[in-house]
Amino acid sequence: MKLTQQVLDLDWEEVKTKITRFIRDYVEKVKANGIVLGLSGGIDSSTAAALSAMALGGDKVLGLMLPEKETYNLTDIMHAELVAEKFGIKTVTIDITPTLEALQKSIPIFDPEDKLCKGNLKARTRMLYLYYYANKLNLIVCGSSDKSEVMIGYFTKWGDVAADISPLMDLYKTQVRKLARHIGIPEEIIEKPPSPMLWPGQTAEGEIGLKYEVLDLILYGLEHFMKVEQIAEQLNLPKDLVEKVKRRWKAMEHKRRMPLTTKLQYRTVGFDFRMPLT
Amino acid sequence: MKQKFKVALAQINCKRGDKKANIQKIEEYTARARQHDAELVIFPELSLTGYTIRDELYELAEHIPGPSTAAIEKIAKKHEAFIVFGMPELSDKTQATLYNTAVLVGPKGFVGKYRKMHLPTHSVFEEKRYFRPGYQAGVFDTELGKIGLIVCYDLFFPELSRLIRLEGARLIVCISASPAVRRTFFETLTAARAMENTAFLAYVNLVGIENGLQFWGGSRLIGPDGRVLAIAKYDDEDLVIGEVDYSDIAPTEAFVPTLKDLRPEFFDKLKEKAEKL
Numbered sequence: 001m002k003l004t005q006q007v008l009d010l011d012w013e014e015v016k017t018k019i020t021r022f023i024r025d026y027v028e029k030v031k032a033n034g035i036v037l038g039l040s041g042g043i044d045s046s047t048a049a050a051l052s053a054m055a056l057g058g059d060k061v062l063g064l065m066l067p068e069k070e071t072y073n074l075t076d077i078m079h080a081e082l083v084a085e086k087f088g089i090k091t092v093t094i095d096i097t098p099t100l101e102a103l104q105k106s107i108p109i110f111d112p113e114d115k116l117c118k119g120n121l122k123a124r125t126r127m128l129y130l131y132y133y134a135n136k137l138n139l140i141v142c143g144s145s146d147k148s149e150v151m152i153g154y155f156t157k158w159g160d161v162a163a164d165i166s167p168l169m170d171l172y173k174t175q176v177r178k179l180a181r182h183i184g185i186p187e188e189i190i191e192k193p194p195s196p197m198l199w200p201g202q203t204a205e206g207e208i209g210l211k212y213e214v215l216d217l218i219l220y221g222l223e224h225f226m227k228v229e230q231i232a233e234q235l236n237l238p239k240d241l242v243e244k245v246k247r248r249w250k251a252m253e254h255k256r257r258m259p260l261t262t263k264l265q266y267r268t269v270g271f272d273f274r275m276p277l278t
Numbered sequence: 279m280k281q282k283f284k285v286a287l288a289q290i291n292c293k294r295g296d297k298k299a300n301i302q303k304i305e306e307y308t309a310r311a312r313q314h315d316a317e318l319v320i321f322p323e324l325s326l327t328g329y330t331i332r333d334e335l336y337e338l339a340e341h342i343p344g345p346s347t348a349a350i351e352k353i354a355k356k357h358e359a360f361i362v363f364g365m366p367e368l369s370d371k372t373q374a375t376l377y378n379t380a381v382l383v384g385p386k387g388f389v390g391k392y393r394k395m396h397l398p399t400h401s402v403f404e405e406k407r408y409f410r411p412g413y414q415a416g417v418f419d420t421e422l423g424k425i426g427l428i429v430c431y432d433l434f435f436p437e438l439s440r441l442i443r444l445e446g447a448r449l450i451v452c453i454s455a456s457p458a459v460r461r462t463f464f465e466t467l468t469a470a471r472a473m474e475n476t477a478f479l480a481y482v483n484l485v486g487i488e489n490g491l492q493f494w495g496g497s498r499l500i501g502p503d504g505r506v507l508a509i510a511k512y513d514d515e516d517l518v519i520g521e522v523d524y525s526d527i528a529p530t531e532a533f534v535p536t537l538k539d540l541r542p543e544f545f546d547k548l549k550e551k552a553e554k555l
Contacts, residue, residue, distance in 0.1 A: 018492055025487045122536045274332040
């Protein structure tokens with residue numbers, strides 16, 4: 001297998017059809033009224049929102065815009081509004097700053113200097129709002145996580161990844177970009193540097209230390225059982241770098257799974273209790 | 279025995295775990311197929327229950343013959359049609375041993391069953407976890423000629439189609455539950471099995487989404503020369519009718535005489551090498 005950008009090419013019209021069919025089928029089968037999702041103005045949530053609107057009609061999609069003062073960015077809000085308008089999605093904006101401040105105050109060991117823990121609190125707080133709306137209005141929470149993030153664990157456990165369905169989870173970030181372009185997401189959203197918005201100035205590529213164009217090919221190679229040496233050679237990268245990505249790829253399994261238990265009885269969740277879902 | 283008859287490819291979306299609803303759908307499609315004079319109506323793999331059943335298989339599997347085959351026999355008698363469908367079978371000798379089985383019933387009742395031999399247990403498939411493989415090829419003598427049954431992944435193993443052809447089947451019926459990422463394999467192999475055996479091949483796939491897997495449909499009837507005689511839609515439910523005319527076999531068999539040119543001495547070698555793989 002030759003690791004070039006071409007291996008990540010898919011028939012984007014077919015992908016769009018499959019994802020919209022999947023969303024529609026799921027919402028119908030569980031008899032939900034529609035979809036709720038966090039709308040950040042970033043490429044993943046814009047794409048997930050647009051596909052949900054294409055699947056169900058925009059009136060059945062609710063985008064929650066959940067800004068907070070530290071990472072407040074007018075451009076992102078405008079981008080979210082642009083997508084909502086283009087695809088006819090309803091939006092609700094809630095400033096989560098007071099909630100975050102109250103939460104922070106209530107945690108005896110809260111450390112304002114620990115930006116990761118503090119940032120994760122933001123992602124998990126957004127999840128609370130999404131699930132309240134889902135619960136109250138009989139909606140399905142649609143996640144926006146992509147395969148690159150999920151493979152290297154670049155997300156907040158039980159935070160931004162928490163959802164009932166995650167229609168983009170089998171597409172690497174560079175593939176989401178192509179799909180986004182195909183379905184008409186505005187170019188300024190596709191082109192801007194992705195960020196989980198956990199602290200000011202945070203960018204995914206800066207933090208990961210690799211461009212998604214390279215990371216996705218490494219991950220694609222690992223997915224296809226390629227050896228680290230082969231990947232490094234083909235992409236002209238130091239072996240240590242590919243090794244590091246592989247270690248992270250493996251170590252993050254705990255973030256991709258339901259909680260592990262120890263087997264004590266006849267059929268056990270996570271082991272051999274195997275029920276189909278929809 | 280008829281030389282010429284119509285076959286209906288009933289590409290349905292099953293209601294997972296709901297045998298009653300699926301039997302009703304089998305009746306509806308059979309009735310529609312009869313309006314087009316089809317004498318054989320074919321439904322997908324595990325069409326009685328849906329494909330992605332996992333642990334619920336133990337509750338849903340039945341003996342064959344049993345209550346569900348009796349219900350489908352009744353439909354076959356009422357509509358005077360042969361019907362092929364798939365269901366999880368519970369062994370009548372043990373209490374929790376299951377098979378992934380294709381069933382053939384006709385206007386006179388139960389004709390026969392074939393237990394899937396090649397059980398995919400890789401990628402998204404977990405069939406060996408639940409099913410015991412069959413040990414007998416399924417070839418049945420009917421008024422529509424000898425019909426051979428295979429199920430889905432069996433198509434990837436040319437030995438089985440060859441065997442049922444050598445047992446006299448001129449129509450190979452392959453019922454399937456293939457998710458979309460495997461479409462290219464099936465589109466190639468359905469034609470290959472028909473052509474290399476100079477036989478008709480009717481392939482009927484599931485549609486719909488189960489547990490995140492999207493089944494692609496694309497059911498087809500292929501002639502002995504590889505021509506696609508009827509083809510159903512991708513992804514959506516469909517009912518298409520094609521005609522089997524056994525007199526088409528002889529000219530192809532004379533033109534590309536694969537059966538005449540068979541070299542049986544390879545088969546011993548194949549066995550020897552496969553055992554030592």
